[in-house]
Each structure stands twice: as structure tokens, then as C-alpha cells.
Amino acid sequence: MSEATIAAKPQQKILLVDDEEAILNSLRRVLRNQPYELFFAQGGEDALLLLEKHAIDVVVSDARMPGMDGATLLSEVNKRKPDCMTILLTGYAEINTIVKAINEGQIYRYISKPWNDEELLMTLRQALAMQHAERERRRLVVLTRRQNEALRELNENLEARVKDRTAELQQTADMLDLAYDELQRSYVTSTEVFSMLINQRLPRDKQTNQQVILLVRAFCANQHIDDHSSRDIAMAAALYNIGKLSWSDELISSPSDLLYRNERDTYRKYPAQSESLLMALEPLRDAATLIRHHQEHWDGGGFPDHIKEQQIPFGARLLKLAIDFVELQCGLVLERKMNRDEALLFIRKYSGRLYDPEMVELFIQVCAHLLADIRIADPAVKALDTRHLEPGMILARNLQAENGMLLLNEGKELNRQLIDKLIAFESIEAVRYTVFVVLPEPQP
Incomplete structure (x- = not known):
């Protein structure tokens, strides 16, 4: 085990864990000019000792290590220091490791080896920024609680003092609202970053998540959907196919209409698998429910639960429209790739069977407006x-x-x-x- 530090007065501490000295040296090279204090460990036990001695902000750990593996280490880090951000670094896309790291380690991000230096640096900056926002939110919560307690102690007859304190409390509450909104945006941003895992498994012409996010956001804005629901739908759009991570490269890029029976059985399980991966994360539970039902059909012929019509959540019905529109053009539904007009005609043809008939025409109108020129979809x-x-x-x-x-x-x-x-x-x-x-x- 070795330790090194950079910068005269580092503000943030990062612990890097890998059983291979060469990997630690590579990480040292990438981060040597960054304003962080670096700590290095070649195993889980050494990492936990450093965690107890130092106020570590971020732990970046390899997944496969002798003795204590990365998922177990990050789970223990989460138990001991819940405030610490955790990142899993591995060359193996194993679904069991990912599930364990997400459910037990509460990881912020998963990065594949060999990593992209810029992506690694950006991920660390975003992790530290999210950590700062959460700490600030908690600080404001404590501040508000203290001010509430002080307010109750004031003499009710001193109206002038009550008014002054009420004004201060309102200012604090406004700050807390701003911090909470920023935290909610951070959750959405985190899901979009995490969706890049799926993009790394697909050819560029079959990477669908960003297009689906754009479509559902445009629809929500057009229909004045409330912010909370819009965020849930956007997060569902970013992660709807996370359950496909364990598939083979051939299966993940094959049209669903051409799958053989055993492959079709695997395909029908991915919405529920995606939901199970996300349900342990409280901010994503509503989005996970939308993901579970996004392959249900209006007439009840979908999966996994065969629900129909209004039983299908609104966000799931919208997600089905957006995903099919994009995947029809990418060749992920039928063998032949459709153009935009053909995809919209397909959706209209199956209105009332696959899709909510009232939503179909609204969706087509939004697509026609958005795709005419995305840059001027919003005049502002x-x-x-x-x-x-x-x-x-x-x-x-x-x-x-x-x-x-x-x-x-x-x-x-x-x-x-x-x-x-x-x-x-x-x-x-x-x-x-x-x-x-x-x-x-x-x-x-």
C-alpha cells in the first residue's frame, strides 16, 4: 500500500483502490495535475483503514480484487461513510456485480476499463459537485430547523420581532427550495450519465436514450406536465433499457421482431429486470415503475403484467410511444429501418391496439413540430x-x-x-x- 498527495492545500480527498500497481500508477498520472489529495490502496482492508483515518470524499474501486471485491468494499464504505461518493471501475460488465454495487454500495457511477481520461475527470467533478449540493441541502435543513426552534421561543406578544424572524425564515426556505430543485436536477443528470453505460454496448446508430429523453421532455413541455412527473419520465427514458446490460452484443442490437423463442423470452423480461435494478434507489422508484410498464399495450397484449388502457401509468404510455418511434428508425423493432414519416404512420396504424389513441395524435403533433427544426422548437x-x-x-x-x-x-x-x-x-x-x-x- 502506498499514499501520495497533490497540491499544497487540497480541498477534496480521493481514495483509489486496485490490486494492480500499474492501474494505480495510471490513475495517479491522470489525476496528478488535479486539485485533489490522492490516497492509494491495493486492497479492501487497506482502503477501509484509510477511510477511518481520513475524511475521504470519493472512493474509486476496481470490481475484481482478491479477498474483498469492489462491490463489497463500496457497500462497506456506504455503511461507514454514507456521505462518501463511490465509483465502480471494472473491465467486466457482469450484471451480478452491477446489481450488488447498486443495491448495497449505492454507487454514483460505473466506469468500464480501459477508461477515457476525460470521462473519468468529468465523472469525479460531477460526483464532487453532487456531494456538495447534498451537503449544502442538509446544512440548510439544519439551519431551517434551528430557526424554527428559535422562532417558537420568541414571545408571541413581540409582533415586530416575529415579523423580522418570519422574513428571515422565508429567505431560508427560499434557499432550501433552490437547493432542493438543484438536487432534483442532479438526480436527472446522474441518470443520463449512467445511461452512457448502455450506449457503450451499442453501435452509435442504435443508441436511443438521448433521443427518447428529448421526445418525452418536448411532449411534457407541450402538455404542461408538472415538474415532478416530467422528471420521473425523463429519468425513465434515460434508464429504460438498463436491464439489457447482461445481454450478448448480438441480442442487444437485434430487432425484437426477429428474435427466436428463447431470445424473445429474455427480451420480455427486461422491463422487470430494469425495474428491479432501480427500486432500491428511493429517488428512482416512480421512474422504475414507469420502466416496468413501458412495454404494456393499450389492448392488454403487452408485458410483463398484461394491464391495459388507463391501468397503464401515463408516463409508461408516453415512454412506449417515444421508444417505439426512435427504435423503429434504429432497426431495433423491425429488420427494416423506417424513416420518421414511416414510424409515425406505424404508430398511427396501431393506435388503440399498442398505443393510447388520445395520446397518439398529440405525440405526432409534438414530433412534427420538434423534428421540423429542433433549434427553434422553443422561441426562447x-x-x-x-x-x-x-x-x-x-x-x-x-x-x-x-x-x-x-x-x-x-x-x-x-x-x-x-x-x-x-x-x-x-x-x-x-x-x-x-x-x-x-x-x-x-x-x-
Whole structure:
């Protein structure tokens, strides 16, 4: 076991665990210029000793190690230090390891070996940002509780003091609401990042999750669906096919209409398997229910529960429309890939059998509007290159790199430092990004 630190006064501590010294050296190289204090361990027992001695913020562990494996280690980390973020690093996409790490270790992210350096750095930054948001939320909860207790102790006859304290309490409550909203957005962002696991198993032309997310968000905005339901549907869209991770490469990219009997049986189990992977995570339970029922048919002929009509949750009915529309064009339903118009005609043809007939026409209208020109679907959204970005602009859509990595999440307010980093990233990657933003309101 060895230890190393970087930077004069590190703010955040990261523990890296792997039984191979070469892997630890590679991680040391990737992180050597980052503002973190690094700790290294070559096994689970050594890692737990370091965890007790130091205020570790993030643990990155290999899955396969002699003695205590990565999933067991991260489960123990979660028990001892629930506040610590955990990331599983492995070269093996084994469903049992993933399930154990998710259910017991409460992992934040799963990264495959060999890793992408930029993806690893971005994941660490996002994990630390989410941890900071959660800590801030708890701090505000404690602050609010203390102020409530102090308020009860005030003399009811001192109206002026009561008014003053009420004003302070309202300000704190507003801050708490903002922190809670940010935390909810972080959950949505985390699911979209996690969906990249599935994308890594598929050819680029069969990666469906981001398109499905865009469609359900557009429909929810068009129909004024409440924020809570919209978030659940978006998270379900990001993770609806996580139950396919254990499939072979051939099966996961084959059209469902051409599967043999034993393959079809496996296919019919994936909604329930996806649900079971997510049910242990409290913020994802409603989304998991939508995922379970997204292959139900309006006439009751779907799976896994053969429910029909209004028994099928609204979000699941919407998810079925969006997924079929995208997968018909990717060749994941029929052997022949359809174009957009053909896919919409297919959906209309099976209205009342596969799909909610009242929802079909609304969905077609949203698709027609959205796909005509995505950049002007919302008149308040502007499409700009990075050289025309200004501080104060709000990101209207997630910004992703060419390889699918999430760079910035929707709702992020741009500042000069972020803009300069985007421009520098373009130069390094030799690409140009179009950024969708909402312009700041003019000051009076």
C-alpha cells in the first residue's frame, strides 16, 4: 500500500483502490495535475483503514480484487461513510456485480476499463459537485430547523420581532427550495450519465436514450406536465433499457421482431429486470415503475403484467410511444429501418391496439413540430457557437461531446470561466459545438 498527495492545500480527498500497481500508477498520472489529495490502496482492508483515518470524499474501486471485491468494499464504505461518493471501475460488465454495487454500495457511477481520461475527470467533478449540493441541502435543513426552534421561543406578544424572524425564515426556505430543485436536477443528470453505460454496448446508430429523453421532455413541455412527473419520465427514458446490460452484443442490437423463442423470452423480461435494478434507489422508484410498464399495450397484449388502457401509468404510455418511434428508425423493432414519416404512420396504424389513441395524435403533433427544426422548437431558446456565448446565459439543453460524454447539464448558468473552457475543449478535440441557451432577461 502506498499514499501520495497533490497540491499544497487540497480541498477534496480521493481514495483509489486496485490490486494492480500499474492501474494505480495510471490513475495517479491522470489525476496528478488535479486539485485533489490522492490516497492509494491495493486492497479492501487497506482502503477501509484509510477511510477511518481520513475524511475521504470519493472512493474509486476496481470490481475484481482478491479477498474483498469492489462491490463489497463500496457497500462497506456506504455503511461507514454514507456521505462518501463511490465509483465502480471494472473491465467486466457482469450484471451480478452491477446489481450488488447498486443495491448495497449505492454507487454514483460505473466506469468500464480501459477508461477515457476525460470521462473519468468529468465523472469525479460531477460526483464532487453532487456531494456538495447534498451537503449544502442538509446544512440548510439544519439551519431551517434551528430557526424554527428559535422562532417558537420568541414571545408571541413581540409582533415586530416575529415579523423580522418570519422574513428571515422565508429567505431560508427560499434557499432550501433552490437547493432542493438543484438536487432534483442532479438526480436527472446522474441518470443520463449512467445511461452512457448502455450506449457503450451499442453501435452509435442504435443508441436511443438521448433521443427518447428529448421526445418525452418536448411532449411534457407541450402538455404542461408538472415538474415532478416530467422528471420521473425523463429519468425513465434515460434508464429504460438498463436491464439489457447482461445481454450478448448480438441480442442487444437485434430487432425484437426477429428474435427466436428463447431470445424473445429474455427480451420480455427486461422491463422487470430494469425495474428491479432501480427500486432500491428511493429517488428512482416512480421512474422504475414507469420502466416496468413501458412495454404494456393499450389492448392488454403487452408485458410483463398484461394491464391495459388507463391501468397503464401515463408516463409508461408516453415512454412506449417515444421508444417505439426512435427504435423503429434504429432497426431495433423491425429488420427494416423506417424513416420518421414511416414510424409515425406505424404508430398511427396501431393506435388503440399498442398505443393510447388520445395520446397518439398529440405525440405526432409534438414530433412534427420538434423534428421540423429542433433549434427553434422553443422561441426562447437560441442556438449559438461558443464564441458568441456570454456570461449569464442559461443552458437550455444538455451539452454532450462527440463521444456522448455529458459536458454540461441543462439549467447551468454560464460564466466566463466555463465559456473559456468550452472553447479550449473545442480546440483540443478539433470540433465545434452548437450550444442551446436561454438569454438572460435585460436589467431594468
